[in-house]
Amino acid sequence: MLATAFTPAEGENMKIGELAGVTGTPVETIRYYEREGLLAAPARSEGNFRIYADAHAERLSFIRHCRSLDMTLAEIRELLRFKDVPTGNCGEVNTLLDAHIGHVAARIRELRALEKQLKSLRERCHEAQDAAHCGILNELSQTSRNGTKKAGHLGSVHGNVRNVMA
Amino acid sequence: MLATAFTPAEGENMKIGELAGVTGTPVETIRYYEREGLLAAPARSEGNFRIYADAHAERLSFIRHCRSLDMTLAEIRELLRFKDVPTGNCGEVNTLLDAHIGHVAARIRELRALEKQLKSLRERCHEAQDAAHCGILNELSQTSRNGTKKAGHLGSVHGNVRNVMA
DNA sequence: CTTGACTCTGTAGTGGCTACAGGTTGTCAA
DNA sequence: TTGACAACCTGTAGCCACTACAGAGTCAAG
Numbered sequence: 001m002l003a004t005a006f007t008p009a010e011g012e013n014m015k016i017g018e019l020a021g022v023t024g025t026p027v028e029t030i031r032y033y034e035r036e037g038l039l040a041a042p043a044r045s046e047g048n049f050r051i052y053a054d055a056h057a058e059r060l061s062f063i064r065h066c067r068s069l070d071m072t073l074a075e076i077r078e079l080l081r082f083k084d085v086p087t088g089n090c091g092e093v094n095t096l097l098d099a100h101i102g103h104v105a106a107r108i109r110e111l112r113a114l115e116k117q118l119k120s121l122r123e124r125c126h127e128a129q130d131a132a133h134c135g136i137l138n139e140l141s142q143t144s145r146n147g148t149k150k151a152g153h154l155g156s157v158h159g160n161v162r163n164v165m166a
Numbered sequence: 167m168l169a170t171a172f173t174p175a176e177g178e179n180m181k182i183g184e185l186a187g188v189t190g191t192p193v194e195t196i197r198y199y200e201r202e203g204l205l206a207a208p209a210r211s212e213g214n215f216r217i218y219a220d221a222h223a224e225r226l227s228f229i230r231h232c233r234s235l236d237m238t239l240a241e242i243r244e245l246l247r248f249k250d251v252p253t254g255n256c257g258e259v260n261t262l263l264d265a266h267i268g269h270v271a272a273r274i275r276e277l278r279a280l281e282k283q284l285k286s287l288r289e290r291c292h293e294a295q296d297a298a299h300c301g302i303l304n305e306l307s308q309t310s311r312n313g314t315k316k317a318g319h320l321g322s323v324h325g326n327v328r329n330v331m332a
Numbered sequence: 333c334t335t336g337a338c339t340c341t342g343t344a345g346t347g348g349c350t351a352c353a354g355g356t357t358g359t360c361a362a
Numbered sequence: 363t364t365g366a367c368a369a370c371c372t373g374t375a376g377c378c379a380c381t382a383c384a385g386a387g388t389c390a391a392g
Contacts, residue, residue: 017338027339028381036379047388049339062307069287070280070323073379079306082297091294093302101284103323108277111270114236118267121235128257131248136259140245141228157236157269183369193370198349213357215370239348 014052015045023060030060036073038063038080071100111157180218181211189226196226202239204229204246237266277323 020027033039039060043051062083066076075096082093124135131137186193199205205226209217228249232242241262248259290301297303 015339026381029379031340032380045388047339049388058307065306065308067379069284079303082300083303083307086296086298088297089294090291090297090300090303093297093300094288094291094294097284097288097302100323101281101288104277104281104284107323108274108281111274111277115267115270115274118235118263118270122260122263122267125256125260128255128260130252131254131256131259132252134248134256134259136263137245137249137256140231141224141249142231157266157273181370192350194350195348197371202348211357213370215357233348 012053014057016050016052019052019057019060022057023064025060025064033060033063038073038077069100070104075100114157178219180223182216182218185218185223185226188223189230191226191230199226199229204239204243235266236270241266280323 014022016027016030019025020030030039034041039056041050042053042056045051059080062080063076066079067073071079078096079093082088082090121136121139124139180188182193182196185191186196196205200207205222207216208219208222211217225246228246229242232245233239237245244262245259248254248256287302287305290305
């Protein structure tokens with residue numbers, strides 16, 4: 001209380017840019033989480049700016065930490081639910097996490113198989129020749145009936161997740 | 167020519183459903199590839215149905231094979247360009263493939279690090295207790311400043327790619 | 333009083349499909 | 363002949379987790 005002008009970092013009354021800096025989250029993403037109901041709508045200043053308290057920073061950190069562990073927002077929503085009911089039993093947290101670890105392990109297995117296939121494909125052409133005789137292009141034209149990439153809800157090698165980095 | 171009613175599978179004059187069956191590709195996806203310019207628009211029947219020849223099936227197989235290797239449509243577009251110019255040099259094919267192998271390897275490394283983090287997190291809570299004391303939830307609330315998940319254009323564990331399977 | 337950094341809302345785009353809605357065409361049996 | 367039904371057509375919206383604007387408002391410093 002009575003925090004007025006100072007405390008520029010991690011103070012009680014942050015504007016969105018400061019929260020962004022403190023948590024390493026783009027401003028747009030914070031507003032997105034609010035729209036999605038992951039982060040409660042904060043108080044507003046006279047000029048309609050969002051004013052965040054430490055509790056918001058904490059919750060946002062939780063969310064970002066989970067995201068850095070590649071959990072979906074749905075999974076995070078679930079975890080937040082458990083977090084918000086402290087009397088509840090955390091067995092389901094374990095279950096959720098185990099399931100997530102399973103997803104990651106499955107994706108690693110898939111990617112390893114993929115890597116093997118790609119390397120074997122690469123073996124088919126070692127030097128640059130004319131494309132008509134390129135073993136790689138010819139091999140790719142074969143109608144192979146191998147059912148890789150079943151379902152697993154895992155994600156492509158090339159990514160949607162750009163960078164959290166900061 | 168003079169193929170009339172018979173040749174139900176892999177004949178010269180397929181309708182979209184048959185092409186879908188032959189290549190294991192959903193009908194909607196075939197139309198999508200056409201819109202995207204990956205697959206040439208085929209001839210049309212009197213009743214405006216798409217009529218495909220074997221060349222289309224071959225090209226679609228190529229595309230699907232590449233997709234099963236988790237290449238992006240942009241990468242596939244490039245490969246098709248090389249394929250369409252048979253006099254061209256395939257050195258760039260090698261380059262593209264090497265880059266793609268690099269992406270996969272990088273993603274595997276990332277996921278292994280992720281798996282390790284998740285397992286260590288899981289260690290924090292072995293039995294179901296009340297959520298307020300759950301080591302996992304508490305750990306996730308920590309503001310850790312580790313910059314996993316840089317960029318790499320790799321993809322989440324949970325996936326956009328549903329299933330190609332058939 | 334002006335500049336410029338920050339904030340606001342709302343909307344559109346990303347990739348690679350998928351899932352409709354609402355219509356047309358083709359095929360077969362009764 | 364009719365009537366049912368599958369397969370086809372176009373067009374549009376939705377998925378996920380953001381990202382990137384446009385166009386307007388707010389605020390502190392010089």
